[in-house]
Amino acid sequence: MTSTDQTPHVDADAELKPNPHATAEQVEAALKDTKLAQILYHDWEAETYDDKWSISYDQRCIDYARGRFDAIVPEEVQRELPYDRALELGCGTGFFLLNLIQAGVARRGSVTDLSPGMVKVATRNGQGLGLDIDGKVADAEGIPYEDNTFDLVVGHAVLHHIPDVEKSLREVVRILKPGGRFVFAGEPTSAGNVYARNLSTLTWHLSTSITKLPGLESWRRPQSELDESSRAAALEAVVDLHTFDPEDLERMATNAGAVEVATASEEFTAAMLGWPIRTFEASVPPGRLGWGWAKFAFNSWTTLSWVDANVWRRVVPKGWFYNVMVTGVKPS
Numbered sequence: 001m002t003s004t005d006q007t008p009h010v011d012a013d014a015e016l017k018p019n020p021h022a023t024a025e026q027v028e029a030a031l032k033d034t035k036l037a038q039i040l041y042h043d044w045e046a047e048t049y050d051d052k053w054s055i056s057y058d059q060r061c062i063d064y065a066r067g068r069f070d071a072i073v074p075e076e077v078q079r080e081l082p083y084d085r086a087l088e089l090g091c092g093t094g095f096f097l098l099n100l101i102q103a104g105v106a107r108r109g110s111v112t113d114l115s116p117g118m119v120k121v122a123t124r125n126g127q128g129l130g131l132d133i134d135g136k137v138a139d140a141e142g143i144p145y146e147d148n149t150f151d152l153v154v155g156h157a158v159l160h161h162i163p164d165v166e167k168s169l170r171e172v173v174r175i176l177k178p179g180g181r182f183v184f185a186g187e188p189t190s191a192g193n194v195y196a197r198n199l200s201t202l203t204w205h206l207s208t209s210i211t212k213l214p215g216l217e218s219w220r221r222p223q224s225e226l227d228e229s230s231r232a233a234a235l236e237a238v239v240d241l242h243t244f245d246p247e248d249l250e251r252m253a254t255n256a257g258a259v260e261v262a263t264a265s266e267e268f269t270a271a272m273l274g275w276p277i278r279t280f281e282a283s284v285p286p287g288r289l290g291w292g293w294a295k296f297a298f299n300s301w302t303t304l305s306w307v308d309a310n311v312w313r314r315v316v317p318k319g320w321f322y323n324v325m326v327t328g329v330k331p332s
């Protein structure tokens with residue numbers, strides 16, 4: 001695992017105050033305080049996050065979330081579903097848990113995140129879907145729930161934001177009931193992060209330069225929005241703390257007290273396509289690309305995911321895939 005040392009900072013009143021427009025001074029302060037950076041960065045993107053990442057709560061994303069769960073959880077467990085009470089850490093807008101509940105993985109759940117803006121959107125999304133959920137601002141390194149509370153704890157793309165991942169996994173094991181399971185998916189591998197980041201940076205530069213050319217103005221987002229994006233992007237380096245090799249996650253989960261620990265990885269060429277596509281989408285005015293583009297992007301990604309799972313999986317080492325997931329069980 002690669003990581004950087006950071007000084008924690010959590011605003012106790014944060015629950016009351018999403019802050020979607022960080023000032024330059026706040027960004028400056030956040031450069032030295034990873035948890036403040038997490039709050040500012042994710043509050044900033046909360047209301048537009050679902051659009052940015054093409055997140056939905058229909059069959060497409062229900063199948064995607066369930067696919068991640070089934071890829072790592074043993075079949076005998078899948079036959080016993082649903083779990084009763086589930087918790088999501090770093091829920092963002094609720095993508096993983098809300099879709100897993102809809103997929104029949106759990107009956108009810110709590111969505112939690114360090115960012116008040118995200119908790120607000122996730123709770124609103126869950127209630128809009130008519131699900132039995134509640135929401136709370138929570139730091140994954142000190143989860144504000146009693147021991148032995150949940151049957152299932154899940155997270156998607158959250159572990160790489162947490163300064164002390166092993167401490168957080170110990171917290172997860174503490175709040176799980178004996179025999180309860182955790183599933184964390186969507187974490188970047190160390191190798192995958194290198195190609196994804198480089199391809200994204202190149203795409204952003206190309207797109208924002210080409211759209212300066214005469215005749216292409218309608219493809220360019222207003223400069224104030226691009227500046228705000230750049231300010232927020234400066235925080236990205238501060239909020240993305242780790243990349244993982246699968247063995248790192250196995251070791252940390254085992255050290256945290258879990259048994260039946262396993263990892264799996266996915267997305268190789270699909271990530272090499274997916275990252276430039278998402279970066280390009282973020283660089284042009286919202287809605288400019290239209291439905292045809294969305295269909296092309298999704299179909300291409302699905303095709304390459306199939307090729308990765310059925311062809312590259314046989315020849316490429318596990319750690320070269322972009323996404324790694326980990327599961328484990330609290331001993332009974």
Ligand SMILES: C[S@@+](CC[C@H](N)C(=O)[O-])C[C@H]1O[C@@H](n2cnc3c(N)ncnc32)[C@H](O)[C@@H]1O
Pocket residue numbers: 038039042089090091092093094095096112113114115118138139140141155156157158161162163186
């Ligand atoms: C990349 S987003 C993923 C959101 C969502 N799980 C998804 O997949 O769409 C990471 C989320 O983790 C949250 N986060 C970062 N550090 C955290 C911490 N220490 N405790 C809880 N949540 C945290 C962020 O606020 C953000 O919403």
